[in-house]
Amino acid sequence: AAVARHGAQRVLFENGERLAVEWVDPYAYTELGVHGETHLKAPMPGRVVALLAKIGKWVAKGTPLLILEAMKMEHTITAPGDGVVQDFYFSAGEQVNDGDELVDFAAE
Secondary structure, three states, X not given: OEEEXXXXXXXXXXXXXXXXXEOOOOOOOOHHHEEOOOEEEOOOOEEEEEEOOOOOOEEOOOOEEEEXXXXXXXXXXXXXXXXXXXXXXXXXXXXXXXXXXXXXXXXX
């Protein structure tokens, strides 16, 4: 078998057959992580470890807002832009599912 890489795609060739798959980085930030530009979503199922920002306080783009633990790895949810944390929808220790809204964030 042989594997070729073409951008985000991986193509496997074996015995005259071809199989193409897309590589998805579960930790990469995408616009899909923001819903309506105000609600940040969980990129994967896991457990909220810590809330790092204060509700009602202004934060700069990239400021850590909360830590999510998934598969024994920690993933930090950061501010997508300058703004204010309006609310957290989960407390530390609670389980979340992929796509659950975690933070109500008002961009400025």
